[in-house]
Amino acid sequence: MINRLSLDYKQLPLVATIALFVLMFSFGSLRYTGFLSTQVFLNLFIDNAFLIVIAVGMTFVILSGGIDLSVGSVIALTSMVAASLTMEAQLSPWIVVPVSLLVGTILGMIQGSLIHFYNLQPFIVTLAGMFLARGLSYLISVETISIDHPFFSYMANSQIPLPGNNFISISVVIALIVAAIAIFIAHFTNFGRTVYAIGGSEQSALLMGLPVTRTKILIYTLSGFLASLAGLIFTFYMLSGYGLHANGMELDTIAAVVIGGTLLTGGAGYVAGSVVGVLILGIIQTIIVFEGTLSSWWTKIAIGVLLLLFIVLQRVIVWRSEKKAGTG
Amino acid sequence: MAEQLPRLEMTNIVKEFPGVKALSDVQLRLYPGEVHALMGENGAGKSTLIKVLTGVYPIDQGTVTLEGNPVHISSPLKAQEHGITTVYQEVNLCSNLSVTENIFIGREIKKYGRLAWKEMHQRAEKLLERLQLKIDVTKLLSSYSVAIQQMVAIARALNVSAKILILDEPTSSLDRDEVQQLFAVMRQLKKDGLAIVFVSHFLDQIFEITDRLTVLRNGEWIGEYKTAEISRMDLVSKMIGKELEEMEAISSKNTGNTTESTQSFLQADEVGLKGKVEPFDLEMRKGEIVGLAGLLGSGRTEMARVLFGADKKDKGKIKVNGKEAHFSSPRNAILYKIGFCSENRKTEGIIPELTVRENMILAIQSVYGWFRYLSKAKQMKIADEYIQLLNINPANPEQLIKNLSGGNQQKVMLARWLVTDPDLLILDEPTRGIDIGAKTEIMKLMTKLSKENKSILFISSEIEEILRTCDRIAVLRDRKKVKEFDNDGKLTQQDVMKEMAGGG
Structure with missing residues (x-):
């Protein structure tokens, strides 16, 4: 109770992330006219709503000490399923949306079960899932399927007005609700705390009698479900299904989560951090757009540098806390 | 106490692993309000017995009764439900979670479908107060010392309304004050009627805190004794399997071959490593066999590892052939012509x-x-x-x-x-778990090597072997070198054992 205000080591990466975001936003505002506006800030959410959703799912996976490489492919597969069901099967959105959501959920559950019951590496299992989902989307069609349906157009184009002539999209609302629920789950349910415990030490979690099996399967199921939800949001955004959608997105997601301060080895991190991590990826892109002359590949270079910095920062923090525990 | 119904009674417990009889006909009785020590050297069956009791391993034969009722403990969870909880030497908690969470996770307090943090924090503080500990329970477990983490583990155990608390070598990484703190807590819990099983290799601690003790050796039950009624010598001889009379009967078989060589090969000067072995001096002359005697956990292996560079010393100097040698890794030591044959084959x-x-x-x-x-x-x-x-x-x-x-x-x-x-060969328990024939051959080889002017550091639990082969004998107790004997032919096993046991 005494040291409530003093900084815990575990919060340092989160604080660093937020500070970095503020710094970059200030940098942009000073350098470019028109950068400092609420709408530029809100556009970060609009353009990256789907990334926020998968990053939230990925946060749980990484917190538990795992990894999910399949999320990018699941987005593509979901977009294909949604597009073909809408355009070719002419089904109503009332059916299309739930079925699309099931795609990732089922894949996630299968991956989680394989990882747990056969004691397989999450990396390999979800790598297989990544190829599988990508392949399946081409099986549906090798061409882009454009969506022309009132429901999808509505979801894509409707703007929710905010004071000051600003607006956000429906996708942003969905993403923010997902993030809020995820924060609650992480900190106020025993599922959430068990995820942290497994990430800290799976062996200890077992010895403490925690439901490790159920939790692990649920983590990958949740990640799969959120990947599908992100797939739908992505479909609203692109108004098409295509097998090449979100290619490599899983790596952007992992980068966002790590920059958001989650320890890649599991056990420490925050959902809110991942949201900020996504915003940082977004702001790099925005700065490069405002700069105008830079190639968009500079985004990748900036992400690479930041990622490296954060990994080093985390390692230093772990060392220092180990040292502290050793002497304390 | 004897009139009382035992809280736990394990009778004729048999546990076999492929090729090994880990426990044969072992008994254990625990009474409410006692601290009971489980004693034995490595491989005696202590940990197997604990694992059987906590449901990690199934029992092959025998019965377990709790307060008179036969029970079947099939899993660690079942054991917890019966009120049997264990605090392991390596704290098995999640150091990335807060103190409160480590106490409550798996049985959280909930209100309106969400975790009631405030209430859990308060309850955690109260539980820890019972253990005379006042700490910020919202902080991460990893920000506290091992001693406090251990207390948290105990608090977690108590939160499941424990009836039997097993402390498996809880003191091995604690310092003197922390041990006393733990003992104070144990006394308090004892008063509350808990039955505590205490495993430790430190004899001083055993005699300080326990009421009764059970001795195991090679998976067999040797006996149950009142701590106050057994002498240290008796206890040690029961643990390592030599009755006093028998020991006196063995006339010392040593050859008394104190070599005349005065040329020193290795000299350790106040070498130590915090938490492993206290600073010690040791000289190894050429062509000399030096024995390290001591009970398990006395620091024998730690001493050898520091000399070999497998653990880096944090104090003192090591000289090889008169020149100061810096070795930070076994590879360095090998280059100095030192070999190390590890205990864990x-x-x-x-x-x-x-x-x-x-x-x-x-x-x-x-x-x-x-x-x-x-x-x-x-x-x-x-x-x-x-x-x-x-x-x-x-x-x-x-x-x-x-x-x-x-x-x-x-x-x-x-x-x-x-x-x-090598010019110096460190042999850590080379004779353990092998048959007599092989033992004799290895000892013969040692003598042969020493004649070739090589030095040997010989670690063994068998004092007899040490007496038979060594020129000098260093005795360790509680991670400290307490004595060095010249094996002049008059030295007896009892002399050595007295030093190993220490105290009275």
Whole structure:
């Protein structure tokens, strides 16, 4: 109770992330006219709503000490399923949306079960899932399927007005609700705390009698479900299904989560951090757009540098806390 | 106390693993309000007994009754439901969670479907207060010392309304004050009627805190004693399996071959490592066999590891051939012509999937450097030579080492170091778990090596072996070198044991 205000080591990466975001936003505002506006800030959410959703799912996976490489492919597969069901099967959105959501959920559950019951590496299992989902989307069609349906157009184009002539999209609302629920789950349910415990030490979690099996399967199921939800949001955004959608997105997601301060080895991190991590990826892109002359590949270079910095920062923090525990 | 119904009674417990009888006919009785020590050397069956009691292993034969009712403990969770909880030596908690969470996770308090943090924090504070601990429970477990983490583990155990608390070597990483703090808590819990099982290798602690003790040896039940009624000497002799009378009967068989060599090979000056072994002096002269005697956990192995550079010393100087030597890794030590044959043949010594030949050349290869390949012909020559010299059976260098018996594996390990022609060979329990024949051969070999002017540091639990082979004997107790004897032919096992046991 005494040291409530003093900084815990575990919060340092989160604080660093937020500070970095503020710094970059200030940098942009000073350098470019028109950068400092609420709408530029809100556009970060609009353009990256789907990334926020998968990053939230990925946060749980990484917190538990795992990894999910399949999320990018699941987005593509979901977009294909949604597009073909809408355009070719002419089904109503009332059916299309739930079925699309099931795609990732089922894949996630299968991956989680394989990882747990056969004691397989999450990396390999979800790598297989990544190829599988990508392949399946081409099986549906090798061409882009454009969506022309009132429901999808509505979801894509409707703007929710905010004071000051600003607006956000429906996708942003969905993403923010997902993030809020995820924060609650992480900190106020025993599922959430068990995820942290497994990430800290799976062996200890077992010895403490925690439901490790159920939790692990649920983590990958949740990640799969959120990947599908992100797939739908992505479909609203692109108004098409295509097998090449979100290619490599899983790596952007992992980068966002790590920059958001989650320890890649599991056990420490925050959902809110991942949201900020996504915003940082977004702001790099925005700065490069405002700069105008830079190639968009500079985004990748900036992400690479930041990622490296954060990994080093985390390692230093772990060392220092180990040292502290050793002497304390 | 004897009139009282025991809280727990384990009778005729048998537990077999493939090829080993880990427990045969073992008993354990625990009464409410007592601290009961489980005593025995390595391999005595203490941990197996604990694992059987906590449901980690199933029992092959025997009965367990809790307050008179027979019970079947099939899993750690079941054991917890019966009120049997364990605090392991390595704290098995999640250090990335807060103190409160570590106490409550798995049985959280909920309100309106969400975790009631405030209430849990308060309850955690109260539980810890019972253990005389006032800390910020919202902080991460990793921000506290091992001692406090252990208290948190105990608090977690108490939160499940424990009836039996098993403390498996809780003191091995605590300092003196922390141990006293733990003891104060144990006394309090004892008063509350808890039955506590206490495992420790420190005799002082056993005599300080326990009421009764059960001694195991080689998986067999030796006896149950009141701590106040057994002397240290008695206890030690029961643990290592020599009755006092029997010991007196064995006339000292040592040869009294104190070598005249005064040339020192290695000299350790106030060498120590915090938490492992207190600063000690040790001299190894050329052609001398020095024995390290001490109970398990007395710091024998730690001392050897520090000398070899496997653990880095944080105090003192080591001189080799009169010059100060800096070794920070075993590789350095090997270059100084020091060899180390580890106690844990299985985990630190042999590489099971390699052949006898490949195991033998590992150390010499490392001296050569990995890029100077040892020709196959040379390897074969080495293997054949040592197979013959050490009488390794089967005499096939291409046999996988995992298929050899323990004694023969040990000989291969010895060969691995002999190939490097070391000037000092550290042998940590080379004779454990191998048959008499192999033992004698290894001891003969040691004598032979010392005649070739090599020094040997010999660690053994068998005092008799030490007396028979060593020129000097250093005794360790509680991680400290307490005595050094010259084996002048008059030294008896009792003299050594008295030092090992210490105190009264």
